[in-house]
Amino acid sequence: MTALSLVPVTALKGVGESLAGKLARLGLGTLQDLLFHLPLRYQDRTRISPMGSLYPAQDAVIEGQILSCELIQGRRRSLLIRLKDGSGTLSLRFYHFHPAQLASFKPGARLRCYGEVRTGASGLELYHPEYRLISAGEPQAAEQSLTPIYPATEGLTQQRLRQLNEQALQRLTEQSLPDLLPEPVRKRYRLMPLVEALRYLHRPPPDADLEQLAAGTHPARQRLAFEELLAHQLSLHRLRQQLRAQQATALPPSPELIERFIRNLGFSLTCAQQRVAAEIAHDLAQPLPMLRLVQGDVGAGKTVVAALAALQALAAGFQVALMAPTEILAEQHQQNFARWLKPLGLEVAWLAGKLKGKARQKALAQIAGGVPMVIGTHALFQDEVQFARLALVIIDEQHRFGVQQRLALREKGAISGFCPHQLIMTATPIPRTLAMSAYADLDTSILDELPPGRTPVNTLVLADSRRAEVIERVRAACLSGRQIYWVCTLIEQSEELSCEAAETRFSELVATLPELAIGLLHGRMKSAEKAAIMDAFKQGKLQLLVATTVIEVGVDVANASLMIIENPERLGLAQLHQLRGRIGRGSAASHCVLLYQPPLSAQGRERLAIMRETTDGFVIAEKDLELRGPGEVLGTRQTGQLQFTVADLMRDAPLLPAVREAAETLLKNHSPHESPVLERWIKRGQRYGEV
Known part of the structure; x- marks a missing residue:
């Protein structure tokens, strides 16, 4: 067959x-x-309802004999069929019909219909019901099973x-x-x-059990979800095996260089940083490609851990590439790494889309010539970029990049026959549910400790009607020597409109607070202009910075202790958490004001309440997943990742431990089943991680 x-x-x-x-x-x-x-x-169509027992808004199956069929010429022409059974009469009304229907509705014929009962001009009516003619010897029972409604x-x-x-x-x-x-x-x-x-x-x-069926928790549905999740686990395992089958350069630890680096830092590493750095160092010393995800809450010190990993490759004479999602964050990494590495005699190159002409050619020549540390944006994986000896790829804020982009950068180092090690960092904590499925091909390290001196941020939720009060608080804080972010968002997903909102708010605040030095930062500004504004803010020359969400990741100004976020109800919880993480980096008490537009929906109230109650990124991430779903949380809608046919990560999360266990059993004891399961569930071209 x-x-x-x-x-x-x-x-x-x-x-x-x-x-x-x-x-x-x-x-x-x-x-x-x-x-x-x-x-x-x-729908339950297994019982025929007597016409005399019907009531408006009821979904019902009826069966009766046709009394009459006529065209009604009203405001809208309609076809009206009168039906009767032993308990009463009812009308069927069609506004859209064709001549063949007229011919089939003969008085005396029997019809079985399904539809919603409404009150009409002729009494109770069914509008455009599903129907069929019933032959003389047909059994009385309606449907033998519940009637499915499909997408x-x-x-x-x-x-x-x-x-x-x-x-x-x-x-x-x-x-x-x-x-x-x-x-x-x-x-x-x-x-x-x-x-x-x-x-x-x-x-x-x-x-x-209709409730079980509707909730997707019926054993029949769970059976299919289990197999689909199993296929997803197997595809990630296959990807991991493909990568592990490649060779990587074993990079021995370099304690002397690392000691010099730590001495120059001026602060001690946290226990979590030391633990994660040791896990990475062990991986890098192996001849297999490292695949490690470092999760750390905002301000946990991921960049220093990345620098320690980079030093291990640089000390062995190889290149390291660090890719960041925005020019602002990439520039900040470039400044930090230059400050840390130049005293150690290591050069840092920089490449972004804004580099043009001779500056771009110079950067490309440096990279091809083997400059040790290369930092940039997505420009790093363009075809013209050629590395000499790439041994380690560091990707910051993984969720901002498509999987294909991450793997394309890995391919840059595979030219020499060796696959570069990969270190992936995110300050957006990934709920355990997603980590078990979306990142099952990666080893995970968690930085679960903040450096000493970080102060918890107190979050207030205020209605926009208290804006004047907030502005006075901004004035007082700035005059007392503090620095402040004022973040503007718009409901439309438009960079241009967000910029206009920031420009409008900037003009209003300049007029209201003439005694303050106020700056404006948004994505439509030229890179040099953005860099100058950020530099002025870091140096304390600006007291108040009005910005769009471009400051979400990586911006570090210790003196900033107050943030106002307009329309927070329009952002995801993880994004709000990221923004809030820009303050509380010094010893002063810090406050984040969420200035919302009433009225708030029930979900909006719940989301802002979570922000007020906790600063734990993992708690927030779990709630964000629950409210928005995995595609939004991971930023993977466009990558083909996590597009399930039957399974639902939130609903079926309880299956995941058993699914992972079953995947191991299948691979160990029933390996011939692996490929057929993958073929059944993973569509060609959507397989996670394949280029």
Whole structure:
């Protein structure tokens, strides 16, 4: 029997080129796709309701004899059919109809209909119900199972989807769609057989638990989610194996250089920094490519850890590339690394999109010539950039880059036959649920300790009506020697509009606070202008900085102790946490004011309450995941990552420990099952991490 994964939808009765095109819009090309296209919800059409018992807004199945069929010429022409059963009468009304329908609605014929009961001009009516003619000997029962409602697209009705699905179910057997989970795995995790689960989900019995089905927690749905999550784990394992199969340059530790670096820092490393640095040093000394994610809350000292890793590669005579998502952050890294490395006799090169002409050619020549430390933006993975001896790639704020971009930079070092080590850093704590799935190909280190001297930030949530009061507080703080950020956001995802909002607020604050030195920073400014403004703020020449969210990552001014964020209800929790992390970097008490526009939605109130109650990035990240979903939290919507057909990371998080365990069992004891599971669930071109 032909596998359903190989049978195109055009093999079904009634599916021509046009219908196949509509199904393709839903990603349905084969009968397997059709069977994995699960219902969103179900309707109970298993009982026929007497017409005399109906009430408005009720969804009901009715059956009756046609009394009359007539065209009504009102404000809108309509077709009205009167029906009767033993308990009463009811009308069907169609505003859209064709001549063939008129011919089929003959008095005396019997109709079975489903729709929502409404009050109309003729009494109770069903508008555009689903219907069919009932032949004389047909049994009295309505449907034998609950009726599925599928995700659909324009031009594709529920009736048509159900008909096609019925044809696919008729071809469904254990041979045409084999169960790829070995019996020991199914038994251990109490998983339903695949064919049984699919039949149940498409045609649940009348007594099925509708709440369980709606919540996605029914064992039949969980069976499919388990297999899809398992495929995702296996794809990440395969990626990891591919990378591990490559050779990397073993970089021996360099205690002498590192001691000199730490002496020059002027402060001691935290215990967490020492622990994570040791984990990285061990990885770098191996001839296998390091794949390590360093998570650290805002201000935990990830950059120093990155510098320690870089020194191990630099001491061995190799190059290190550090990539940051914004020019502001890349420039800050460039300044820090230049300050740290130049006293050690190590040169730092810089490359960003803004570099043009001779300056760009000089930077490209430096990189190709083997300059030790290279820092830049996404410009680093452009084709014309060639490294001489790249041994370590450091990526800051991983969630800002697509997976493909990260891997493209890795390819830069693979030219010489060796794969560079990878160190990936994020100040956006990743919930454990996501780390177990999205980053399963990486080892993880957590910087869970802040350097001494960091003060907790007190967060206040105020309505915009108290703006005048906030401005007076800004005046007093600036005059007492403190520095302040005023952050502007807009609901439209538009850099241009955000810049306009910042410019407007800047003008208003300059007029209201003429005695203060106020600066403006936004993404539309030229790089040199942005750098000059940031430099003036760092040096204390500016007291108040009005900015868009470009200051979200990496900006470090110890004297800044107050931040006002306008319209915080328009930002994700992780982004608010990042912004708030720009203050509290000195010894002064710091405050963050969330200036919202009332009225707040219930979710808006909940989100701002979380910001007020905790400064723990991991607590905030879990809440952000719960409220916004994984695609938003990871910033991966555009990368093809985490696009599940059946599984839902939030709902199915309890399955993940068992899924990881099952993946290990499958690879160890049932390895021939790996490729078929991947082929079934991971679409070509969407496989995580493949270039």
